[in-house]
Every structure is written in structure tokens, then in C-alpha cells.
Amino acid sequence: MSIVTVNALTVAYGNHQVIHDLSFKINPGDFLVVIGENGVGKTTLVRSILGFIKPQKGEIITNPQITIGYVPQFRNIDREYPLSIRDFIALNVSHSFFPWLKKGERQQVNQVISATNLQKIADRPLGLASGGEKQRAYLAQALLPNPGLLILDESTASLDNEMKFELLNLVTRFQQQGLSVMFVTHDWELAQRYGTRFLQMTGDRYLTGTINELSQLKKGVK
Numbered sequence: 130m131s132i133v134t135v136n137a138l139t140v141a142y143g144n145h146q147v148i149h150d151l152s153f154k155i156n157p158g159d160f161l162v163v164i165g166e167n168g169v170g171k172t173t174l175v176r177s178i179l180g181f182i183k184p185q186k187g188e189i190i191t192n193p194q195i196t197i198g199y200v201p202q203f204r205n206i207d208r209e210y211p212l213s214i215r216d217f218i219a220l221n222v223s224h225s226f227f228p229w230l231k232k233g234e235r236q237q238v239n240q241v242i243s244a245t246n247l248q249k250i251a252d253r254p255l256g257l258a259s260g261g262e263k264q265r266a267y268l269a270q271a272l273l274p275n276p277g278l279l280i281l282d283e284s285t286a287s288l289d290n291e292m293k294f295e296l297l298n299l300v301t302r303f304q305q306q307g308l309s310v311m312f313v314t315h316d317w318e319l320a321q322r323y324g325t326r327f328l329q330m331t332g333d334r335y336l337t338g339t340i341n342e343l344s345q346l347k348k349g350v351k
């Protein structure tokens with residue numbers, strides 16, 4: 130069963146139709162890159178899949194057995210932000226009634242901290258972490274509930290190349306263990322380097338295919 134099935138989706142803000150008759154699927158283990166220019170509706174699609182926008186027409190069917198993790202575009206955090214990296218990640222633990230973490234929950238947090246290479250700095254204030262470290266903390270927080278789909282919305286924008294690769298290499302490790310990924314980007318190089326499939330959105334049409342087909346498309350565009 131696919132993770133997400135989008136059927137003839139049409140989304141509008143009032144009279145302004147942003148997505149028109151879009152259909153595609155995300156299958157288990159896919160690294161789907163969604164590319165398109167500013168304003169074509171990429172974030173609107175993400176918000177629709179997350180359930181924040183009701184489609185005007187069509188449907189989005191998500192596998193009921195999975196949860197979705199979400200990593201937004203990098204945004205800075207004030208230096209005075211009071212939580213440590215560990216605390217910030219632990220905000221996403223599925224909590225019992227207690228305000229403190231139980232042993233199993235602490236283990237879950239530790240596991241995701243080490244999987245995202247944050248163990249050495251986990252007890253530092255999040256506000257003092259570098260841009261790449263902060264973005265890894267967002268990733269760790271999104272991964273904590275063990276989602277079946279991870280959505281990255283421009284999550285590498287404003288990171289330098291080394292940090293982009295570090296973040297996406299980590300994501301790929303999870304994808305190779307079965308996580309499905311939907312990565313929204315403007316960056317064709319990253320799309321081709323990490324994606325397995327693509328969805329290209331333009332003002333008037335949508336194309337989907339394998340990542341090799343995206344490379345062909347790019348050659349055609351040049």
C-alpha cells in the first residue's frame with residue numbers, strides 16, 4: 130500500500146486556485162523530490178498532505194498506520210531560547226501523563242540524538258547551536274515519533290553545501306531503512322543527487338517520474 134495517494138487534487142485559497150487536478154503517489158522507501166518555481170503551490174501541497182487545508186476537489190489518502198514528520202525551512206532561534214537541544218527534541222515525545230520522561234522515552238530521545246550526530250552537544254542551549262546543528266535538531270525532533278513519511282520543506286535552504294549534504298545524508302540513511310521522504314526544493318543538483326522519484330510542479334502541468342527521467346528533463350530544459 131502506498132504511503133500517500135493524491136487523486137485529482139484541486140486546492141484553492143478563496144477564488145485563487147493554486148493546485149489543479151494533481152495526482153501522484155508516495156510509496157514506501159521513496160525519496161520524492163518536489164521541485165518547482167516560487168508560488169507554484171509546493172507548500173500548499175505540503176500543508177494539504179499534513180491536513181491543514183481542505184481540498185476543493187479530489188482526495189489525499191494517507192496510510193492510517195503511519196505518522197508524518199515535518200521539517201520546515203531553516204529558521205533561526207533566538208540565542209536566549211531556554212531549551213537545550215535534548216529538551217527541544219524531547220518536546221515531540223508522545224507523552225504520558227507525567228511531565229518528566231520515563232526510561233523508555235529517554236532511550237528513544239537518546240537514540241534519535243545519536244542517529245543525528247548530536248550526542249556531543251545535546252545538552253547545550255539550542256540557541257547557541259550552529260545553523261547545521263539546529264537543522265539536525267529539527268530533523269531529530271521530527272524523527273522522534275518514528276514517522277513513516279518525513280516531509281522536508283526547503284529544509285536545506287540557507288545552509289551551506291557541507292551542511293546540506295550532512296543533513297540529506299542523514300535523511301538518506303533513514304530512507305534506506307524504509308522511511309519515505311518528500312523533499313521540497315528549488316535545487317536540481319540536490320534533487321538529482323538524493324531523489325529516487327520526482328514531482329515537478331509548474332503553473333500549468335505536473336510531471337512525475339524516476340530521478341533519471343528528471344535528469345533527461347533538465348537536459349531538455351537547458
Ligand SMILES: Nc1ncnc2c1ncn2[C@@H]1O[C@H](COP(=O)(O)OP(=O)(O)OP(=O)(O)O)[C@@H](O)[C@H]1O
Nearest residue numbers: 142143145147165166167168169170171172173174
Ligand atoms: N494562506 C494563503 N492565503 C492565500 N493565498 C495563499 C496562502 N498561502 C499561499 N498563497 C498563495 O498561493 C500560491 C502558492 O503558494 P505556495 O506557498 O504554496 O507556493 P510555493 O511553491 O511553496 O512557493 P515558494 O517556493 O515561494 O515557497 C501563491 O500565489 C501564494 O501567494
